[in-house]
Every structure is written in structure tokens, then in C-alpha cells.
Amino acid sequence: MKRLLPFLLLILAVAASAYGVTRYLNTRTPADQWSWLRREFHLSDTQFARIRALHEAYQPVCADHCSRIMAVQHRLDELEGTTAKNSPAYLAALKEWAELKRECNEATLQHLRRVAREMDPDQGSRYLALMVPRVTQFDHRAPRGVR
Amino acid sequence: MRDFPAYGVLSGMMDSDPNLSRALKNWRHDPPPAPRFNAEVWARIEAARTAPWSAAAIIARGLGIPAQHFRWALPLGASIVLTMAAMLGVGVGVLQTARARTDRMAAAYVQTIDPLQMTAAHRR
Numbered sequence: 001m002k003r004l005l006p007f008l009l010l011i012l013a014v015a016a017s018a019y020g021v022t023r024y025l026n027t028r029t030p031a032d033q034w035s036w037l038r039r040e041f042h043l044s045d046t047q048f049a050r051i052r053a054l055h056e057a058y059q060p061v062c063a064d065h066c067s068r069i070m071a072v073q074h075r076l077d078e079l080e081g082t083t084a085k086n087s088p089a090y091l092a093a094l095k096e097w098a099e100l101k102r103e104c105n106e107a108t109l110q111h112l113r114r115v116a117r118e119m120d121p122d123q124g125s126r127y128l129a130l131m132v133p134r135v136t137q138f139d140h141r142a143p144r145g146v147r
Numbered sequence: 148m149r150d151f152p153a154y155g156v157l158s159g160m161m162d163s164d165p166n167l168s169r170a171l172k173n174w175r176h177d178p179p180p181a182p183r184f185n186a187e188v189w190a191r192i193e194a195a196r197t198a199p200w201s202a203a204a205i206i207a208r209g210l211g212i213p214a215q216h217f218r219w220a221l222p223l224g225a226s227i228v229l230t231m232a233a234m235l236g237v238g239v240g241v242l243q244t245a246r247a248r249t250d251r252m253a254a255a256y257v258q259t260i261d262p263l264q265m266t267a268a269h270r271r
Contacts (some may be wrong), residue, residue, distance in 0.1 A: 007225065014229050015236035022240025036252040058260060065262035101263060108261045132259040138264055
């Protein structure tokens, strides 16, 4: 019985060491998102090529949204410093911002659905389950408060 | 020898009582041989060999394994338990790393297609 406690401690030490070494070795290997996407959703070469093409085709749309978002946010920043928050100009800018957010969200979700359709059905469902909440649950208001 | 008082006392007693001195010189102790002495010693050795310590003996009895086999079963069991502990540690590490990597990669991927997250990252 006097050997039981040291043995239990040894078990804990072995398990903890194995865990630590595994975490260390696995986090050391860098991975880019594309090779991760390919491996994670078991994409064939054809599927991967189509998804890359969809991504490239979406980039101009995304860039356009980005520039419009930056413009509206810049205008809102200016109006916050110069006019009252109930002024027509500020309220119009806020409305535009809300519209733009909705439009961007819809475009992003549409792109995700298009990408998912290129995958095997079960992988596509898994892809949507993983990605959609990251788009819909992103707190878009947070950046406006961070100055 | 004369410097030691006790020796001096004994020496004095023997000198003073020649009968005692003679009796002590002739006295011999011949204990009778213990019956089954060897058998009992070997029985105790065998008992210690078959039951290495009480906990092992109890477990062996509970598992229905003869104690002399349990002597080998115990280190083997300990090795198996340690191997399983190592495998458990590796398994949990692999699962947690995979989950963390999935989170990180999915977040990075979404940031390349969601203009709102792109601009938010830019503003931060």
C-alpha cells in the first residue's frame, strides 16, 4: 500500500508529460489555411481547384465591400465628432451602415454556400456548421466602440 | 586485567569459592534439538515468497490468481497502466490540439472572405 501513492503520482506524471509533449510537437508545426481546408474537408484536387477559383472570383466583391465599409465607418467617425447623434446625417449614415452589414453578411453566407456545394454533401454540411456561426455571430459593433 | 573491577569481583568470587569455580568450569548447556526446525523455516520462507505483501495477496485472492503468479502480474499490470496513462495523455493532447487548430484556421479562413471581419481587424 505504501507504494500506491508514488505509483499514482507516476501515472499522473506520465500522462501529463505525454500530453505536454504532444501539444508542444503539434503546435510547433505551422499550417496555412488552404492546406488545412483541403485536409479538414477531404477535398479532391478538382474540388480544391474549384473552391480556390470561387475564392479568387469572390475577392473583388469582398474588396468592394471592404472599401464601402471603410468609407461608411470613416463618415460615421467624422459625424460622431461634429454632429449630434440624432442628426439626420448621422442617422442616415447609421442606416447605411446597417444596410451594408446586412449586404456583406448575405454575400459572405452566399459564398460559403457556394463553396459548400463543391464539397461532398456531409463535408459541405460540416463546413457550413463550422463557418456560418463565425460570420453570423461576429460582433460587428465592437470595432466601432474601440478607439 | 586487574584494572577492571568486575573481573576483579568475579575473580575474587572464584578464588574464594573453589566449588563454584569448578561447577562453572564443568557446566555445559545442551538444549534439546527443536523438532521440525528445518521444515518450519522453509514453511516461513515459502509463505513469504507466495504472499509478497498483504495488498498484493488480497488483490490476487480477489482476482482468483495464485499469489506466486501475481508476483509477475503486478509489474505487468503496472506497466500496462503506465502505457495507458501515456496513451491517454497523447490522445487528449492530439484532440485538444486538433480542436484549437480547427478554431484558429476556421477563424483565419473566415477573415479572408468576410469583409466585416477584415475591416474590424484593420481598425484594431
